[in-house]
Amino acid sequence: MNRFERQVILNGLGIEGQSKLRSSSVLVIGAGGLGSPILLYLAAAGVGKIGVVDGDRVALSNLNRQVLFGEKDLGKNKAENAVRYFQEKYSDIQWEVFPEMIRNDNAEELISAYDLIIDGTDNFPTRYLVNDACVLLEKPLVFGAIYQHEGQVSVFNHGPSACTYRDLYPQMPAATEIPNCAETGVLGVLPGIIGNLMALEAIKVIAGYGKPLVNRVLFFNSLTSQSYEVEILPNPGAREAMPQSMASFMITDYELACEGIKQLTWAEAMRKMNSEVAFVDVREPGELPPLECTGLVKIPLSQLENHLDRLEDSEEVLFFCQSGIRSQKAAQQLQQVYPEKRIYSIRGGINALKS
Amino acid sequence: MSNLIHIKAFGMVAEKIGKESLSLENPGTTEALKNLLFQNYPELRSLKFTLAVNKKLTPGDIELEEGMEIALLPPFSGG
16 A cells, blocks of 8 residues: 555556656746645655745745745745645655746756646746747646636647647737736635646646647636636747747847847848848947948947937837847837837847857 | 627636627628727737637638637736
8 A cells, every 4th residue: 555546546547657657757837826736736646756946935925825835934935845845744755946936047957857847937928938948948838827717727848749838829928918916816726726737737748647738728717617728729930939949048038028029030130131120239349249231330238228319210120239138128228219110139149140 | 690709708808808708790800800809999909819719729810700709818927
């Protein structure tokens, strides 16, 4: 007799499914309202290795839904606290704790070490960042999100032809476009239900059990108790819009991308080049190599706000810098003043041109 | 002769429209439907949402037929 007996005798899961769970590793990003039930049920089901990523601390207002935590945990890091709780509960799981937020510079190290990734984070820039990293590193991604009384769940990138978050939502919403739980409120049961559905999908993917929500997204409304399922189809344009390599991923600012700052490769930029388009180098004087060509405008980023009028007449503006980071900031600055212009940042900057 | 299509709205889109479902005279295509909705509910313009026709995502403009169900699906970010 072991603690998994009741699920091992289950038709379809069996000893084989249990041993797949045992030998699998899952990274849970976000140990909050969704992460709490996800972790509770993955640990109970016997997933062999679980990593928990969260840089946030427990606050009093979290306790109506983040059921892993109690009053004595206030102010403590969520990932550390969650793992401590489970270590006392079960002796047969290997835990890894990452008391930090997922970012461009730690995503590869965190994600590549796991078989399956679960996104229980709470903002759009992070959701696109996690999706893109999973696509580039070829990891299946269990996705879930909530808004007021509704939730959505899907499994992305499971298999070579499977759809991703960008096929479902090709247009990146601004971080502030949709109010969060702090602004609109949330009943704890909703992330409880959605988090449980996510844990269920994860177990199905790992154990090869049932039919995971691949190329499908499930909507659930807690007020009407109705669900709605939609088939997702590949969106070629959306796939081209994401970074095509980890190097390109590393220098993508997801906050700015969600604010509508679009990036182009040099090849795409070259195709746009004509006399109507402003082509702007925002590097400071003296950065090497200098680039000289007809029609090139040089405005260092530090001077941009004083020289925005030089770009006033161009409907389309292409910014570049040394590595492609400052040009995203320049694009955002100009976009705020001229929302109607088509503004792009060239991915990877001069460094990408050299290679 | 009536030529109605049926709209199902989710999340913020339902909030802006003020209801979760409604039936409309068929405007012909998904693009025409979007324009009609933007005209009737200008606040929708600032939202990004995906359209599903008969429970299937529709990249691009497609023709609508009588009785079709069109879901307006905004992204959620909360967790």
